[in-house]
Amino acid sequence: MTNINQKITPVGFPHFHYINEDLYVENIPLKILSEKLDTPLYVYSRASIRESWNKYAKAIKDKNVLICYGMKANSNISIVKELGFLGAGFDIVSGGELKKVIAAGINTNKVVFSGVGKKSWEIKIALEYGIKCFNIESESELRKISKISNILNKNANISIRINPNVDANTHPYISTGLKENKFGIDIEESLALYKLASTLPNIKIVGIDCHIGSQITELAPYIDTINKIINFAKKLHKININIEHIDLGGGLGIKYHNNDKIFNIEELLVFFAAKLKENNLHNIQIILEPGRSLVGNSGILLSKVEYIKTTLTKNFAIIDAAMNDIMRPALYQAYHGILPVYNKNNNKQYYDIVGPVCESADWIAKNRLLSSLKEGDLIAIESAGAYCMTMASNYNSRPKAAEIIVDKDKYYIIRQRESIEEIIQKELLIPIE
Numbered sequence: 485m486t487n488i489n490q491k492i493t494p495v496g497f498p499h500f501h502y503i504n505e506d507l508y509v510e511n512i513p514l515k516i517l518s519e520k521l522d523t524p525l526y527v528y529s530r531a532s533i534r535e536s537w538n539k540y541a542k543a544i545k546d547k548n549v550l551i552c553y554g555m556k557a558n559s560n561i562s563i564v565k566e567l568g569f570l571g572a573g574f575d576i577v578s579g580g581e582l583k584k585v586i587a588a589g590i591n592t593n594k595v596v597f598s599g600v601g602k603k604s605w606e607i608k609i610a611l612e613y614g615i616k617c618f619n620i621e622s623e624s625e626l627r628k629i630s631k632i633s634n635i636l637n638k639n640a641n642i643s644i645r646i647n648p649n650v651d652a653n654t655h656p657y658i659s660t661g662l663k664e665n666k667f668g669i670d671i672e673e674s675l676a677l678y679k680l681a682s683t684l685p686n687i688k689i690v691g692i693d694c695h696i697g698s699q700i701t702e703l704a705p706y707i708d709t710i711n712k713i714i715n716f717a718k719k720l721h722k723i724n725i726n727i728e729h730i731d732l733g734g735g736l737g738i739k740y741h742n743n744d745k746i747f748n749i750e751e752l753l754v755f756f757a758a759k760l761k762e763n764n765l766h767n768i769q770i771i772l773e774p775g776r777s778l779v780g781n782s783g784i785l786l787s788k789v790e791y792i793k794t795t796l797t798k799n800f801a802i803i804d805a806a807m808n809d810i811m812r813p814a815l816y817q818a819y820h821g822i823l824p825v826y827n828k829n830n831n832k833q834y835y836d837i838v839g840p841v842c843e844s845a846d847w848i849a850k851n852r853l854l855s856s857l858k859e860g861d862l863i864a865i866e867s868a869g870a871y872c873m874t875m876a877s878n879y880n881s882r883p884k885a886a887e888i889i890v891d892k893d894k895y896y897i898i899r900q901r902e903s904i905e906e907i908i909q910k911e912l913l914i915p916i917e
């Protein structure tokens with residue numbers, strides 16, 4: 485019988501759990517992983533990703549719903565492959581992400597292409613690979629896609645991204661559905677753009693798109709959006725523009741803290757499907773683009789305490805991960821839980837967990853009451869499966885960390901640790917004259 489430590493329940497429980505005092509990912513102690521692979525290290529749990537997928541799979545059962553993973557959350561090609569094989573389509577925002585889908589060996593026929601700044605080469609390869617739909621963000625983009633499709637003698641399936649002017653009640657940097665945001669077309673102006681789209685060569689209207697923001701924890705903004713979009717779809721039908729799908733975007737929030745409240749995906753889909761039926765919009769496929777909620781709680785960032793620095797007012801634990809590895813705290817003042825890898829349960833103290841980067845913004849957690857730490861201790865930064873590695877940089881000439889997936893008692897390296905030589909190799913010396 486394993487004795488699971490009851491005092492700390494990781495948000496990613498049960499796949500991240502304590503056995504006696506040691507923190508495990510599935511069946512592997514994190515301590516062993518740090519010895520073998522060094523730190524900082526991204527560690528994902530395959531069972532946890534599958535469990536997140538299964539929640540969606542259960543909610544979409546018997547409904548006409550396609551889940552297109554918002555792969556900006558974590559675009560490692562092994563994660564893409566895993567979710568692709570489980571049945572996901574993909575929401576991409578660049579040619580790079582499309583090439584990753586292809587590199588993962590996944591068919592591109594369930595790819596939707598979002599983003600305000602699609603370049604010609606990106607539109608071209610998306611047409612060549614025959615994606616499911618372009619989510620259009622402006623009239624200029626619509627005209628450009630029509631022109632390129634015409635040259636290539638292809639038809640582009642399109643949706644127009646409607647900005648429903650709904651407040652998603654989330655951090656302003658990740659709120660996208662308000663009038664002042666750069667995203668989408670004002671709902672008042674969208675009808676005219678659909679009319680224009682119906683006249684342009686090589687354009688086939690297939691849907692309506694929207695996305696109101698990220699880390700949304702309440703159902704209400706989605707309900708508002710669905711009501712607005714359904715009214716809009718009815719207006720389109722009146723002018724004989726019949727759509728095949730409505731894409732509600734992503735944004736479904738996760739628990740970063742055990743006390744956080746999130747809503748049930750099934751509730752959202754039941755409401756959406758009923759509304760479609762009630763409005764005689766039969767056979768319309770629902771698309772969702774969840775990113776964070778498929779991977780966020782399935783990963784931790786493993787890091788080592790390099791120094792303890794006690795000042796007159798603070799205890800700083802200076803760790804070997806930094807804002808270049810996990811920039812969410814610096815950028816959004818985001819909360820990530822901190823778990824001791826060896827939970828000795830001794831005297832607790834308040835710590836600021838900070839990285840070695842030369843910026844005061846380089847903090848990971850502030851004022852956290854933790855079992856007393858010493859140099860050489862390991863910590864796990866929770867909920868690091870989404871928007872951590874994908875937002876990593878080489879700031880301070882720090883190589884990017886390695887990523888692994890644990891599958892029961894095995895692990896797979898899915899991204900090699902970057903070397904400093906690789907960083908230097910891309911740079912060129914000027915001659916001294």
Ligand code: LLP
Binds near residue numbers: 776
């Ligand atoms: N679809 C579109 C068009 C999006 O822009 C996004 C995210 C998603 C889907 C996926 O949203 P999700 O289900 O993951 O919330 N870096 C920020 C999050 C930025 C989200 C950007 N767009 C963070 O770390 O919180």
